[in-house]
Amino acid sequence: MKGVVIIPTYDERENIVSRSGGRRDPSRYGIIDAVHENLPQADVLIIDDASPDGTAEVVKKKMRNDSRLHLLERESKLGLGTAYILGFGWALERGYDYAFEMDADFSHDPNDLPRFVAELKKGADLVIGSRYVSGGAVVDWPPKRMLLSHYANIYARFGTGAPIKDMTAGFKCYRTEVFRHIDLSGIHTDGYGFQIEVDFRVWSAGFRVREIPITFRDRRIGVSKLNHQIIWQALFLVPKLRFWR
């Protein structure tokens, strides 16, 4: 099976490629190397939105001696949702069997990657790295953020009726075949709402969704891109999905 790990980036220069001493010092290790250490056969697709910190430049430099690395550049910060939709189409066109959603900031542990693929091989169509199934956890998050995530997930689960414990999770692996059967161009949400909407569509289309426990950590370096608009959008999306069903 051939896979691609899609990583959208906005100002993630310090997280993306290893800096000198990265082999010994984990805080200088880059996410691309960490992915390849765990899934040597997989490709990595970075989708960068003209990051002012020059993330795309360090990726391009690394691409010169790594044929498993790909980059799509967009002209401005257009959001996580449209970045993933672009990446899903890209993966489908190129015949990959599976595609990951993953953050650049080490909130998602690269060591977990092979467990997702194992579940896919057992027959799952979407594997979600879940903080809210037995064995899953969140560490280092401030209490406010923890509560927001907890209640957002209860709301999303009961509101949409989808039996998924972590619907706002962003560490996921899809069988690319799934993208042929859900209307990607009809998705206009971002952030949390995007995750809820895609999970809902995959589940409603009758695909096998499987949650595996992960430990989620606060971002390693850099600033958060979470904003109030993303929260409001997710709030209004849930009743809309219920109605649609």
Ligand SMILES: Nc1nc2c(ncn2[C@@H]2O[C@H](COP(=O)(O)OP(=O)(O)OP(=O)(O)O)[C@@H](O)[C@H]2O)c(=O)[nH]1
């Ligand atoms: N291409 C692109 N990537 C984005 C955009 N917004 C966020 N990202 C990336 O998407 C991933 C998740 O975003 P984060 O900012 O980590 O969101 P979060 O995990 O909810 O919040 P923090 O970890 O606290 O920042 C990271 O790799 C970001 O760099 C965007 O508008 N465009």
Ligand SMILES: [Mg+2]
């Ligand atoms: Mg993050």
